[in-house]
Amino acid sequence: MALADEAGLDGLSMRRLATELGVVPMALYKHVANKDELLDGIIDAVVSEIDLAPVDGDWKPAIRGRILAARQTLLRHPWAAGAIEARRAPTPAVLAYMDSIIGLFRAGGFGVDLVHHVIHALGSRVLGFSQELFDDSPTDPDAQEKAAHAMAGTYPWLAEMALRVAHDEKTVVGSGCDDQFEFEFALDLLLDGFERLRQAG
Amino acid sequence: MALADEAGLDGLSMRRLATELGVVPMALYKHVANKDELLDGIIDAVVSEIDLAPVDGDWKPAIRGRILAARQTLLRHPWAAGAIEARRAPTPAVLAYMDSIIGLFRAGGFGVDLVHHVIHALGSRVLGFSQELFDDSPTDPDAQEKAAHAMAGTYPWLAEMALRVAHDEKTVVGSGCDDQFEFEFALDLLLDGFERLRQAG
DNA sequence: CTCGATAGGTGTACGGCGTACACCTCGACC
DNA sequence: GGTCGAGGTGTACGCCGTACACCTATCGAG
Structure with missing residues (x-):
């Protein structure tokens, strides 16, 4: 159902998606109430791909790994980050993901309030994308x-x-503006900061 | 010219803006090439409101102050953050702002590479907004x-x-999910991290 | 075997959008 | 007075999301 997203990038939709499926636009409305619901659907489909298998050990590598896993998933679907940003209400899969991250923090000894602030500090980075101000597009x-x-x-x-x-x-190739490096740089900076706050109580 | 933005919120535009000005839609195209250029214009108008007066003293309070000033400005125009996010090429005023921030870091003893990473780490926070994943709307x-x-x-x-x-x-009123508090919390966490990196060279 | 309900596809239509193109008006300047 | 250019106008095209009424295939109950 919501798997035909890969072929067509976002920005093009409904009528376009319909013809892609060899069907008349209105047929889609027998399955979703409106376009937003459809977007919620495909967002959920993507976010559900993130591996939420329980892990044990230190909180830091656990969370770091999960966030980077989310990043890998979202990088596979470049339109997803933008779509999630645009939404104002979180979808169930996003809630489940957030819950798992919060769970990891709590298990790592973080208090409820601290987790709350920490989640805010991560912002969208918790889902693996960092919203660059302008894309340093790969020009030569x-x-x-x-x-x-x-x-x-x-x-x-x-x-x-x-x-x-x-x-x-x-x-030296890759040492310049490497998005993956920048992401991990910022993530580790934040995680280290969190660790200090945790120790401080 | 680009000052009629206050009255009409974004999301409504071109035809709407035209009638707001008591004019036919196509008249606008004598002043801007297309809608994107118009958006660039009003974004620049807003960003130019940010106070870039030179400051001296420690880099940390200087940058902290400038970022919080940017935040105040953007909060006055709630649509602005979204509009800036959507743009892929920075406008001149945004470039000037970024330049001033980078200048403050450099003057504070940060190396070129470190500043680069630090700017990435700040992401959109450098302009005073943090892109929450979902808006904790003010429900009771x-x-x-x-x-x-x-x-x-x-x-x-x-x-x-x-x-x-x-x-x-x-x-206790305001102690819950206070956006301003969360923003400063994350900002200070990052700035403290930057300071440690700077000292480490 | 008929019948009615239901799931899902169809066709037409509306209002809105951004904008291409041709035209008109009016003041400034030689 | 004639030219010219800046800026406003009108019409039109192709896109979008979707409301509404209609059709058809399937299937279980009688």
Whole structure:
């Protein structure tokens, strides 16, 4: 039912999805009340793919692993992050996922209040995506370098950073603006902070 | 020009904005190429409101202050955060803001690479909004408590947390799910982490 | 074997959107 | 006075989500 999402990316829908299924648009409404419900459905389908198998051991690697697993799942469906952001009410699968994360924190000795703040601090990162302000799209480093030089006058610091990134990408592959690295960097920074708060009580 | 945004919230646009201005829709296209450009315009107008006056002293309070100032500005225009999220290319005012933040970090003794990672770690928080997964809309605590009890079976940990929040809201006002508190909590956690990394070199 | 209910597909239509294209109006300037 | 360009107008196209009425195939009860 909600598995035909892979073929068509989001942004195109309902009528489009209908023809994709060789059916008239209105036929879809025999299965879902409206488009939002359909989106909820496919979001749930994706989120349910995340492995929630119980783990034991330290809370930190457990949570780190689960969040990175969520990230892997969401990266397989690039449209999913955007779709989840847009929703205002969480779907059951998302609730189940959140519950499992909270459970891991609680089992790790975190108090209820601390978990609450910690979840807020993670924000959407808990689901494995971090909502970059602008996508550092994979343009070639040379073009990036040109652009950086161009804005060196107006935005000196930004240009300095952009130049460094472009340079890194040219010399050693993957050391530049590696989304996965940045994600883990931020995640570990937060987890370490949480650990200190936990110890402080 | 781009100041008529206050009256009409986003989600309603172009034709709607045109009638709001007592003009035919197509007239707008004499001033902007398309809707995206118009959105860029009003985003820039809002972001430009953020105070970028130079500050001196420690990097941490300086950056903290600037980010919280950005938050205040964006909170005045609730639609702005969503609009910025949706954009993929940064507008000039956003670039200028980012440049100022990066400048503060650099002046505070952060290396180029570290600043790069740190900016990623802040993500959209650098602009003062944190993209909650679902909006804990201001429903009254009693209803929230009922809902929490209802899902205690399916999502025990989530329910536990929800109950605590509902309880806090009933006893001491504002101590429950205070967005501003949560934002500063996460921000300080990150800033403290940055400080440790800076000292470690 | 008929009959009625029901699940699911169909066709038409409405109101809204962004915007391409051709046209008109009016003031400024030579 | 004639030209020109900035800015407003009107019509039209193709998209979207979906309300409503209709049709058809299936299946269990009588």
